[in-house]
Amino acid sequence: MELKKINPNLQRALAENGLLEANEIQSETFSAIKSGADVVVQAAAGAGKTTTLVINVIQKLEKAVGESTRALILAENKDKVIEMASLFRKYGNYTDLRVFGVHEKGDIDFDKNHISDGLDILIGTPNKINLLFSTAGFNLNTVKLFVVDDADKLFKSRMDAVVQRLSMSIEKTQRIFFTTGITEKIEIMADKIMIEPFWFETDDE
Numbered sequence: 001m002e003l004k005k006i007n008p009n010l011q012r013a014l015a016e017n018g019l020l021e022a023n024e025i026q027s028e029t030f031s032a033i034k035s036g037a038d039v040v041v042q043a044a045a046g047a048g049k050t051t052t053l054v055i056n057v058i059q060k061l062e063k064a065v066g067e068s069t070r071a072l073i074l075a076e077n078k079d080k081v082i083e084m085a086s087l088f089r090k091y092g093n094y095t096d097l098r099v100f101g102v103h104e105k106g107d108i109d110f111d112k113n114h115i116s117d118g119l120d121i122l123i124g125t126p127n128k129i130n131l132l133f134s135t136a137g138f139n140l141n142t143v144k145l146f147v148v149d150d151a152d153k154l155f156k157s158r159m160d161a162v163v164q165r166l167s168m169s170i171e172k173t174q175r176i177f178f179t180t181g182i183t184e185k186i187e188i189m190a191d192k193i194m195i196e197p198f199w200f201e202t203d204d205e
Helices: 008-016 024-035 049-061 078-091 108-117 126-136 151-156 160-168 184-193
Strands: 039-042 071-074 099-102 121-124 145-148 174-179 198-201
Touching: 008 049, 008 078, 024 039, 024 049, 024 198, 049 071, 049 078, 049 145, 049 174, 071 126, 071 160, 078 099, 078 121, 099 108, 099 126, 108 126, 121 126, 126 160, 145 160, 151 160, 151 174, 151 184, 160 184, 174 184
Parallel strands: 039 174, 039 198, 071 121, 071 145, 099 121, 145 174
Antiparallel strands: none
């Protein structure tokens, strides 16, 4: 995939999985996300939002560092957590990034122990992530990327308060929303927790 200054290991993994050309959403958002700015990305279902998310997080983190979570990603449900974790392992095949997914059906003690052992990317449903961090006392200030996938669906399900609480627990981070539509709640939440975000809107199928 031809993107400016893309990590060669990431590019190799993408090519091996048939991703040779960036689509509209990937090419338009890559530089802004790489810059560290807060970003809201809107695109239709099937436009490649989840793939774009995964590509950018791998690009930003590059390799395993330290013991604490550096990318925290909120997903709608168990299926999305599993799907995203699988994509990270596929496209991060030539990195040593440590990825772990959590959801309501998982064992909380197992999850806490796994997080304590050290990882780079934690994916989870908002309530499970909130429970883990509120009961285990993990340090959120190591989080460099705070990403909300399907933000419109999560906020419609009244997860906006949980997202805001988690965001406020992180002293300094890059915040990114991926959404199918720009709703009033998306705009309100962006105003509450983001700093001068870039807005990208596309209907690319």
